[in-house]
Amino acid sequence: MNHHHLPSQTPAPVRNRLPTLFEVLSRRTLAPVDLLSFFIYMRDQQRSLDYLDFWLDVSQHAYFCRYYVSELRRSVLVGTPNSDSPSAHHHLYSIPDDGSDKETDQRLSAFLRAATPEPNLHTTQNDLDSPPNHSTLMSSNLDPSDPSSIGKRVTRADLRAHAEKILYTYLLRGSEREIVLPDPILQSIQHAIEDEGRDDPEVFNEARDYVFQAMERDAYPGFLRSKALGNLIPASIMARLILGLLGMFAGWWAAFSLIFLDIKPKATRLWLILPFFIGVYCLIAHQYSLDPIMGILGVSEYSWMNFMKVREPYVRRLLIKRSIWILALTIFIVVALVCLYTFVPGKRL
Secondary structure (H helix, E strand, C coil): CCCCCCCCCCCCCCCCCCCCHHHHHCCCCCCCCCHHHHHHHHHHHHCCHHHHHHHHHHHHHHHHHHHHHHHHHHHHHHHCCCCCCCCCCHHHHCCCCCCCCHHHHHHHHHHHHHCCCCCCCCCCHHHHHCCCCCCCHHHCCCCCCCHHHCCCCCCHHHHHHHHHHHHHHHHCCCCCCCCCCCHHHHHHHHHHHHHCCCCCHHHHHHHHHHHHHHHHHHCHHHHHHHHCCCCCCHHHHHHHHHHHHHHHHHHHHHHHHHHHCCCCCHHHHHHHHHHHHHHHHHHHHHHHCCCHHHHHHCEEEEECCEEEECCCHHHHHHHHHHHHHHHHHHHHHHHHHHHHHHHCCCCCC
16 A cells, blocks of 8 residues: 555644544644654554554545545435425435544444445455555545545445455455454454445444554554654664763773873863763663754654654643753763762872
């Protein structure tokens, strides 16, 4: 599936808290706690990208269904002379376009089930190898009120093909990107699609909720620690550990050399501030997964040596506060070390 282009983000609401996983997945947050950052985290650190892709593809399927129904409603309104009569199309009017809650999806599914194709109308495996050109939420931003966002009319065959594509890609044992689901959920989905011929959004509800809870429990806390409380990726954290240890070694080596060579004047020892600052700064950045200078500048790393601006207001304030505290702690430790090795009497060996 193509994940090279994510949809543009909507402006984040003003919040004085960390965002929820649903807000991230719904693209209601900004960097570094946006959908792109979560996608990269699931791919590079959690190694569970298939779960995120499944959730997004199921959400995309719901968008397709809403678009299909909205187009069907529009065609009925255009083709019916007495379109102003509320009783003529009551069933279609009972399904809102936005699909903002479970009740909406239930009514949408009920409508689609009422027009479900015969169970023997399965798409072939060859059909699944060439699905419609809108297979993932990561590469399109569907809006049921905007037909140009899809590029072609979604047919019932498209819905059917997309539902089967999800089943054969993620759910069946030995599938290309198999995710682990309880057997009752898997069997229920397989029976609904293959035996009952269903393609409505409710088919995937249990699996979608299960995957969401798994990501919320196992992945999202680590994502928040990494992106909302820190601004470094694991490779940079390890690099700072190595650089910090080298800096501390250089500082101690220089300090003991100056002491045991009894170099005069003692003010020369003040140069120890350089290696000790590098060592302490990098070690504390490693410990907290946070580079304080980057934090104060409002920058976060999303891949090796690639950076993004911190645009989520609450996260930016949080990172600045933590950065100031960490920088103050660094300065305190460096000053203590420099004073200790500066005022120790020299003794030439």
